[in-house]
Amino acid sequence: MQAVPYDHIDIEERWQKTWEQHALFQNMATTNQPGDDWLYLLFAFAYPSGQGLHVGHVESKTALDILARFNRMRGKKVFFPVGWDAFGLPAENYAVKTGVHPVETTRNAINTFRRQIKRIGISYDWEAEVATSHPGYYKWTQWLFLEFYKKGLAYQGNGMVNWCPSCQTVLANEQVVNGACERCDSEVTQKNMKQWFFKITEYKDELISGLDQVDWPEPTKQQQLNWIGKSEGASILFPLHSGDKQIGELEVYTTAHDTIFGCTFMVIAPEHELLARHKSAISNWEAVSRYIEKASSKTDLQRQTNKEKSGIEVVGISLRNPFTQESVPLFVADYVLANYGTGAIMAVPAHDERDREFATAHKLPIRSVVEGNPDFISYSKIKAQRSAFKLTSSGKYSGLDFEVGRRDMLQDAKLQGFGKKSTQYKLRDWLISRQRYWGAPIPIVYDPEGKPHPVKEEHLPWTLPTDVDFKPTGESPLTSSKAFKARVEKLYGKGWRPEYDTMDTFVDSSWYYLRYGSARDESQFADPTKLKEMLPVDFYMIGPEHIVLHLLYSRFFTKFLRDQGYLKFDEPFTKMRHQGMILGPDGKKMSKSKGNVINPDEIIEKFGADTLRIYEMFMGPIESDKPWDVSAVAGMYRFLQRMHAAILSQVGEQATNAHPEQQVVRRKLHQTITKVTADIPALKFNTALAALMECLNQFERSSRSSSVVLPKEEVVAWVQLLAPFAPFLAEELYQKIQNSPSQFISLHQSDWPQADPKLAAEEQFEIPIQVDGKVRARVQIAADKLLDEAFVIERAQADPVVQRWILGSKPTARYISGKILSFSTQV
RNA sequence: GCCUCGGUGGCGGAAUUGGUAUACGCGUCAGACUUAAAAUCUGAUGGUCCUAGACCUUGUGGGUUCGAGUCCCACCCGAGGCACCA
Numbered sequence: 001m002q003a004v005p006y007d008h009i010d011i012e013e014r015w016q017k018t019w020e021q022h023a024l025f026q027n028m029a030t031t032n033q034p035g036d037d038w039l040y041l042l043f044a045f046a047y048p049s050g051q052g053l054h055v056g057h058v059e060s061k062t063a064l065d066i067l068a069r070f071n072r073m074r075g076k077k078v079f080f081p082v083g084w085d086a087f088g089l090p091a092e093n094y095a096v097k098t099g100v101h102p103v104e105t106t107r108n109a110i111n112t113f114r115r116q117i118k119r120i121g122i123s124y125d126w127e128a129e130v131a132t133s134h135p136g137y138y139k140w141t142q143w144l145f146l147e148f149y150k151k152g153l154a155y156q157g158n159g160m161v162n163w164c165p166s167c168q169t170v171l172a173n174e175q176v177v178n179g180a181c182e183r184c185d186s187e188v189t190q191k192n193m194k195q196w197f198f199k200i201t202e203y204k205d206e207l208i209s210g211l212d213q214v215d216w217p218e219p220t221k222q223q224q225l226n227w228i229g230k231s232e233g234a235s236i237l238f239p240l241h242s243g244d245k246q247i248g249e250l251e252v253y254t255t256a257h258d259t260i261f262g263c264t265f266m267v268i269a270p271e272h273e274l275l276a277r278h279k280s281a282i283s284n285w286e287a288v289s290r291y292i293e294k295a296s297s298k299t300d301l302q303r304q305t306n307k308e309k310s311g312i313e314v315v316g317i318s319l320r321n322p323f324t325q326e327s328v329p330l331f332v333a334d335y336v337l338a339n340y341g342t343g344a345i346m347a348v349p350a351h352d353e354r355d356r357e358f359a360t361a362h363k364l365p366i367r368s369v370v371e372g373n374p375d376f377i378s379y380s381k382i383k384a385q386r387s388a389f390k391l392t393s394s395g396k397y398s399g400l401d402f403e404v405g406r407r408d409m410l411q412d413a414k415l416q417g418f419g420k421k422s423t424q425y426k427l428r429d430w431l432i433s434r435q436r437y438w439g440a441p442i443p444i445v446y447d448p449e450g451k452p453h454p455v456k457e458e459h460l461p462w463t464l465p466t467d468v469d470f471k472p473t474g475e476s477p478l479t480s481s482k483a484f485k486a487r488v489e490k491l492y493g494k495g496w497r498p499e500y501d502t503m504d505t506f507v508d509s510s511w512y513y514l515r516y517g518s519a520r521d522e523s524q525f526a527d528p529t530k531l532k533e534m535l536p537v538d539f540y541m542i543g544p545e546h547i548v549l550h551l552l553y554s555r556f557f558t559k560f561l562r563d564q565g566y567l568k569f570d571e572p573f574t575k576m577r578h579q580g581m582i583l584g585p586d587g588k589k590m591s592k593s594k595g596n597v598i599n600p601d602e603i604i605e606k607f608g609a610d611t612l613r614i615y616e617m618f619m620g621p622i623e624s625d626k627p628w629d630v631s632a633v634a635g636m637y638r639f640l641q642r643m644h645a646a647i648l649s650q651v652g653e654q655a656t657n658a659h660p661e662q663q664v665v666r667r668k669l670h671q672t673i674t675k676v677t678a679d680i681p682a683l684k685f686n687t688a689l690a691a692l693m694e695c696l697n698q699f700e701r702s703s704r705s706s707s708v709v710l711p712k713e714e715v716v717a718w719v720q721l722l723a724p725f726a727p728f729l730a731e732e733l734y735q736k737i738q739n740s741p742s743q744f745i746s747l748h749q750s751d752w753p754q755a756d757p758k759l760a761a762e763e764q765f766e767i768p769i770q771v772d773g774k775v776r777a778r779v780q781i782a783a784d785k786l787l788d789e790a791f792v793i794e795r796a797q798a799d800p801v802v803q804r805w806i807l808g809s810k811p812t813a814r815y816i817s818g819k820i821l822s823f824s825t826q827v
Numbered sequence: 828g829c830c831u832c833g834g835u836g837g838c839g840g841a842a843u844u845g846g847u848a849u850a851c852g853c854g855u856c857a858g859a860c861u862u863a864a865a866a867u868c869u870g871a872u873g874g875u876c877c878u879a880g881a882c883c884u885u886g887u888g889g890g891u892u893c894g895a896g897u898c899c900c901a902c903c904c905g906a907g908g909c910a911c912c913a
Contacts, residue, residue, distance in 0.1 A: 178910090219831045219908085226830065226909055233913080254913060267913095304911065335911045345913050353828085354911050379913090380829080426912060544907080618852070620840055624832095625906085629839060632853045638867090639852085687841070690851035697851090704869095768847040773894045775847055814893060820846045824893040 006644040008608025012728040016118055024746055025068075025123040028079050036077040038534050041068055042513055042573070044542035044550070045083040048109035049090060053116040054590070055598050055616065055628070060541045060579040062613045063622050063685065065122045067539065069724040070680045072123075073752040079534055081516040082117070082124040084110055086133035087505045089167065089183060092438040096470045102438045103466075106133055116601070120609040121727045123748070128519045132508035137515065138440040139461030140525035141508050144557075145443055146454050147564060153199040154432075156452060160271070160338075161431055163191040168472035169435040170195055172504060173428050174227075174549045179304065190296070195433040196442055196501065200556045204228055204425050206570075207555055215575040217623075220547050227548045229426025231255060234410055236346065237418040238266065238319040240274070241327070242281040250274060250319055250330075253341030253424055256348065256379045257413070258386075258406035261394035262369040263346040264359065266319050267311065267331045270295035271338035275314070283316035288332060295334040303334045309358040310334060322418040323409070324395065333358060341424050351379045369394050430553065432504045437470050437477040439502030445488050448495035459491060464502075476500035509550055510557040513537055513572060531567060540573040543581075551576075577683065580624040582616070587627045598628050607637040610726035614640070617685035617725060639693055640729055646699055647719060647733040653709040661702040662710065668698040669714055670760035673753050676721045685725070692721060712737065717753035769796045770822040771805040789815045796821050 019025075041064050046057060068080040084106075091102035091109075110131065117124065130137050148154035162171040166186035170193060175182045200207075208228055211221045233255035240248040250266065268274060270292040279285055291312045295303070311333025319328050328346075335354055336345055349359035350368040356376060359366050368374050370382065371390040382389050386402035397405040413419025433442065443455035443462040455462050465481035478484055478500040488498045517530035536558075542551070551573070558572040583589060584596025591597065603612045615636040619626040656662055672695040679688035695718070702708050710718075715737055723730040727748065734747035765786055769777045777799050785791045793813050796802050802823070809825035816822070 217832095222831060223908060229909090229912065231912070252913085256913075309911080333911095335913095337912065340912045347913090352913070354913080357911090378828090424912075426909095547908085615852095618839090624840095626839070629853060632839070635852050641867095686839095687851080690841075693851055766847080770846085770894065773892090778847070812893075816846055816894095820894085822846080822893050 006641055006729070008610065008640075008728070009605075011732045012119070012121070012604075012609050015728050015731045016121065018744065019123075019746065019748075020118070022744060022746070024748060025072075025078075025080065026125055027127045028077065028125045036533065037075075038079055038538075039071050039076045040079045040534050040536070040538045041071075042537045042540045043080075043082065044540070044546065045085050045509070045512060046113075047088055047090070048084045048086055048106060048113050050094070050105065050109050050112075052109075052112045053120075053600055055582045055600050055603075055612075056543075056579075056590075058120055058600050058612060059582055059616045059622070060543075061117065061122045062120070062616055063579065063683065064539075064541050065613075065727075066617070066680060066685060066724040067683075068123050069727060069748055070752065072748065073720065073723070073750060075751070079128075079517070080123060080125055081128035081130075081519075082122075082126065083128075083130040083512055083516065084113075084132065085505065085509050085512075086110065086131045087138075087439045087502075087508055089436065089438070092436060092470060095438075096472065101466070103133075106131075119604060120600070120613060123727075128516045130512060130515050130519050132440075132505070132512065133438070135461040135463055136520075136522065137512075138464075138508065140515065141440045141503065141511070142443040142455070142460050142462050143457070143525055144511060144561075145503065145507070146457070148198055148560065149444075149454055151560075151564070153202060153560065155197055155199065156194055157197045157429070157431075158192070158194045160190045161193050161195055162188045163193075164188055167436070168474050170431060170433060172431045172506070172549075174430075174506075174552070195431055196444075196499075197429040197431050198507075198556070200430045200553070201425065201427055203556055203559050204230070204427050206559055207427075207552065210555060210559070210571050214571050214573065216573075217576070217578060220544070220551075220576070220578070223547045224552060227427065227552065229424075231424045231426075233257065233422055233424065234413070234419055235342070235422035236260070236322065236413060238322060238328075238346070240278070240317060240319055242278070242317050246320075247278060247281060247317070248274070250344055251342045252344045252346050253422055254346055256351065256383075257419065258391070258402050258409055259348045259351050259369050259379065260321065260323055260346060260409065261391075261397070262348040262350045262367045263321055263328060264349060264365045264367055265329050265331055265347045267333050267336045267345050267347050267355075267358070268314075269336045269338035269343040270332055270334055272332075272343045274344075275332065278317055281317050282314055284312075284314070287312060288314055291332055295332075298334065308361055309354065311358060311362065313362075322413070322416070329364075331358075331362070339428070340426065348379075350376055351382065353378060367393060430504075430556075432507055433501040434504050435474065435476040435500075436472070436502055437464075437468055439505055440464070440508060441478065441502050442499045444499035445492050446497050446499065447492075452499070453492075456491075476502070478502070506549055506553050510553040511561075513540075513554070514561075514567075526566070528566070535567070536569045536571060537573045538575060540576040541579055542576065544578040578623055580620075580622065580626060582619070583625055583627040585628050585630055603633060607633060608640075608728070610640055610729045611637045614689055614725050618689045620686055622683050622685065639696070640726060642700065643692075643696055643722065643726075644729060644733065646696060646703075647715060648736065649703070650710060650712075650715045651736050652739075655711045656707065656709045659706055659708070661706045662708050665699050665702050665708050666710060666714060666759055667762070668695050669710070669718055670755045670757075671695075672721060673717060673755035674760060677752070677755070680724065689725060692725075716750075719747065720750060720753050723747050765818065767792060767796075767818075768820050769799065769802050770820060771802065771811070772823070772825055776805045777801040786818050789817070792821055796823075 043061055043064050068078045072078050086106050091105045094105055095102050145154055162176050164171050164181040164186055166184045167181060171181060176188050180187055208230060233253055234257040235251055235253050236257055238250045239246050240250050282288055311331045314330040314332055317330060319330055321328055347355035349356040349366040369391055370377050371392040382402055389402045391397050391400050391405045397409060441462050441464055444452045445455055446452055465484040467481050467483050468477050469480040470477055484498050488496050514526045517534045518527040521527055554572050558567060561567045562570060586596050588594060588596060600612060615633045618636060672691050675691040676688045719730050719733045731747045763783050765781050766778045767781050768775045779795045779799055781792055792815055806823055806825055811823040811825045814822045
């Protein structure tokens with residue numbers, strides 16, 4: 001067949017314009033009717049970087065767009081909004097470097113993105129667009145802060161916080177990766193500062209249990225659980241002695257209280273308050289305080305990487321093992337963390353690797369409590385099967401297995417009042433203050449005494465001043481704004497000052513999916529009716545890098561707002577999947593420095609947006625990482641070219657009478673309808689496209705021997721199957737088939753085709769015949785005989801090849817109806 | 828160290844509940860068209876044995892089964908996350 005060239009540039013520009021003129025997918029939220037069957041599809045809104053759209057954006061956007069178009073054609077009311085996570089460091093850093101104001105950079109970047117997204121045919125509802133840096137949006141971010149504040153869930157805390165010396169700002173725990181800043185990789189230091197926190201720990205248990213309600217990838221749930229880090233153990237009180245006199249007690253948290261008879265020393269973190277409190281009883285205080293000093297100057301990373309565990313004995317005070325009354329020495333060491341558990345541990349060097357390293361380095365006794373293990377066995381091994389290990393050197397508990405001993409010891413400790421069950425979490429409250437400019441100002445003002453007060457609601461949005469020196473100095477840039485200070489004094493009185501910090505941008509993104517439905521509503525953060533009708537989000541497509549940040553924070557916001565009566569659901573994202581990463585042709589992560597970046601604009605120029613879309617969908621499963629294959633893109637272009645030629649060959653033709661080849665094509669087409677209809681909701685876009693290719697292959701093969709012309713409604717159906725994947729070409733072909741220039745009705749408004757099972761049914765089936773587990777032959781069976789076991793067996797036995805393999809035996813036959821026939825010659 | 832996900836042709840990948848392994852695409856080879864090349868079209872394409880036919884093949888080794896890419900056990904390799912969390 002001679003390919004009629006298809007002009008992707010003309011087609012794509014034309015239909016993009018037409019769809020926009022007809023506002024095809026717009027205004028969904030404002031034109032809905034009560035009782036509409038909503039499907040809320042959410043794309044993780046992106047930071048509008050100056051680089052513009054990259055191929056990774058195209059992948060997830062296209063996947064969602066396919067779902068949107070498919071479901072609209074299936075009669076669903078689809079809500080598919082778009083927005084911008086527009087506050088953030090890059091625009092600010094750029095401003096520091098060039099002096100161009102972030103407002104301008106951001107506006108330009110958004111315009112670029114908009115143009116590019118429209119070009120690839122994403123059917124967003126642009127009427128619901130939001131940008132977090134817009135006062136109309138951050139007014140409500142601030143309002144939400146005040147809601148948290150009113151309920152005591154936004155509070156000012158004093159303490160050690162993570163500080164990035166390069167970004168010149170504090171960071172949340174979630175933004176520290178391996179002791180380094182997740183943005184710039186600088187080593188994070190600790191700094192004592194007064195900062196604002198959100199009390200996410202209030203919801204720690206529900207953040208765990210809520211995961212049972214959602215359809216998320218299991219590994220993602222695991223990772224969140226890991227981050228929350230619930231651990232169940234016991235808290236034990238050790239009496240603290242100075243000489244023979246008890247002067248207090250030390251509480252430790254342990255998950256291995258059953259090894260307490262093996263405790264040969266105690267360790268507390270350098271920050272532990274006990275040290276300062278009992279300073280006078282410590283005879284080597286000078287040395288101890290020197291150690292504390294040294295430890296506090298180290299970063300977390302430095303503490304972790306120092307293998308030979310440092311520490312110093314605290315002389316003058318000691319502890320008593322509450323079970324044995326034995327005196328145990330106390331050490332300060334920085335391998336014990338101040339902010340986990342009680343900041344103090346009982347060290348059992350025979351069953352804990354870290355304690356053992358410390359004991360070895362400081363020549364401390366090691367005492368095993370596990371029978372038959374005089375040297376070392378880690379508690380994690382014991383924990384795996386407690387009943388398999390027996391206690392020894394453990395007083396009256398010796399001889400019991402750990403299961404029983406553990407229970408008895410805790411019971412006795414409880415009875416005597418020095419121990420109880422205890423649960424610990426790794427999750428910390430969320431630090432939201434940032435000493436940066438380009439974010440939403442924290443709506444707090446301070447009176448002349450320095451006491452914080454909420455900004456009055458009528459003063460929202462609490463706008464970001466513009467007369468600001470961006471240069472990071474460690475002080476918040478807003479400090480340099482005269483207008484900001486003047487505003488506060490004017491509104492609140494002389495001597496009052498604003499809070500100069502802005503909010504972490506993750507605060508902005510924790511609630512944007514609630515805003516979309518009420519994007520232009522100036523009276524409330526979200527219209528309750530919209531929330532009720534459209535939320536929760538039905539399907540969320542988001543990169544795996546957001547698991548412990550955005551997804552956890554959003555769940556926290558949702559639960560809080562539910563408790564305030566604004567929401568009626570517990571979890572914001574019912575179903576969620578991650579897109580994989582698109583790698584460079586070399587199989588490595590795309591980066592400018594490696595020179596392996598694929599620019600989507602170039603692909604669009606050369607092959608068109610439809611080709612770009614279907615190539616990315618065809619690369620492999622949406623959730624896995626896939627390398628770019630430059631020549632495979634051309635293969636997708638060929639497919640569209642051939643598709644174009646095939647459909648054009650049908651336009652204006654009369655369907656041929658039931659020619660056998662026509663029957664073959666029609667059968668294939670109806671099978672393809674079934675396959676594509678099942679694959680799209682399962683997100684198997686690669687196999688759906690493979691099916692479309694097979695269908696075209698069949699058509700071309702059949703067309704070679706005789707001219708095949710399909711009934712018009714089947715040609716339409718064929719184009720409809722292509723519509724979600726290659727919307728431009730499909731529209732072009734559809735309009736050619738319809739040939740009704742007077743009125744425009746889009747293909748994307750038409751009803752999804754239905755397969756006719758009669759037409760899809762095969763007449764003949766090939767049944768493989770196995771002999772002793774190996775396929776030896778295949779026999780053709782007519783459809784009406786397929787379930788007739790005796791007939792199939794008889795057929796198979798008549799086959800000469802089968803005969804040869806079962807010769808001289810009495811095989812037992814097993815027929816798996818319609819699938820396979822298996823002979824076994826073994827007795 | 829702990830948690831999780833993977834390992835199928837030269838490459839990306841496909842394979843309902845265990846039931847024809849390698850669909851579809853790329854690449855490669857051959858042919859048609861062309862003065863020639865590109866583009867396009869046609870055919871072949873997991874490996875071994877000269878061919879027929881057979882044997883081998885889903886990271887490795889075992890097991891269950893009439894039948895295993897799929898289930899079970901042990902191990903090897905790769906990716907991601909967490910990590911002095913007591």
